[in-house]
Amino acid sequence: MKFRTTVATAVAATAAVLAVGAAPANAATAVAKPTSLTLKASTNHARYGQSVELTAHLGTTASNRTVEIDNGSSVLKKGRVDAHGNLAVWVKSASNTTYVAKFAGDSRDRAAKASTYVTSAAVVKGWLNAGYKNDQGWQLYHVGQKITFNGTVAPRKATLTVHLQGYWNNTWHTLTIDPKLVKDPTNASGYTWFGWPNGITTANVAARVSFTFDGDSRNAAASSGWSYFAVTK
Numbered sequence: 001m002k003f004r005t006t007v008a009t010a011v012a013a014t015a016a017v018l019a020v021g022a023a024p025a026n027a028a029t030a031v032a033k034p035t036s037l038t039l040k041a042s043t044n045h046a047r048y049g050q051s052v053e054l055t056a057h058l059g060t061t062a063s064n065r066t067v068e069i070d071n072g073s074s075v076l077k078k079g080r081v082d083a084h085g086n087l088a089v090w091v092k093s094a095s096n097t098t099y100v101a102k103f104a105g106d107s108r109d110r111a112a113k114a115s116t117y118v119t120s121a122a123v124v125k126g127w128l129n130a131g132y133k134n135d136q137g138w139q140l141y142h143v144g145q146k147i148t149f150n151g152t153v154a155p156r157k158a159t160l161t162v163h164l165q166g167y168w169n170n171t172w173h174t175l176t177i178d179p180k181l182v183k184d185p186t187n188a189s190g191y192t193w194f195g196w197p198n199g200i201t202t203a204n205v206a207a208r209v210s211f212t213f214d215g216d217s218r219n220a221a222a223s224s225g226w227s228y229f230a231v232t233k
Helices: 002-026
Strands: 037-041 045-047 051-058 065-071 074-080 086-092 097-103 112-121 123-128 139-142 147-153 161-168 169-173 192-196 207-215 229-231
Touching: 037 097, 037 169, 051 065, 051 097, 051 112, 065 086, 074 086, 086 192, 123 229, 147 207, 161 192
Parallel strands: 037 112, 045 112, 139 229
Antiparallel strands: 037 051, 051 086, 065 074, 065 097, 097 112, 123 147, 147 192, 161 169, 161 207, 207 229
């Protein structure tokens, strides 16, 4: 009888130990879940100086509702998202930039990042010196009249490329430009000009000119578009 009691006691004790050891395996453990975070720009192809809206959207989280938006070197805005989960900020486009939204996480949600890349195209402008324009917008000159075409680029760059085309046989032809007729933007005025200070000596000329910036690591390529002119007697 004593032996049976001892065995029964040992079995009961073993069962109790096993039960205690099994408890942690059945206990609920909180695990941080992935967080939904996005960042969108009102345009990903901006012009220099253009206003761009950046909007971060944070999905459902347990407690933390704060998001930060930066440009890689400084914080543009940090704060709680609105009732729709959004935090927005306006920026002036100055150079090609990767913008980043950050969420620090909380007790149930993992930290998260989202980014968007916005190019900033240089702004190139061109204009012909004053003269008479016809109904089609062509600038008209007489033989021997001074003709200049001016171009600027923002932000200021070291080089602009001038393009000249003449029109005959019902098509446009690219023409070679005499380098002596072009002044680059390293001059004090900060613009490029191209033209004929003494005028063109030939009548019945139809042509068009434009400036282009080829792009660099900071700003995307851009063009002034064509300006059309004709020379008459």
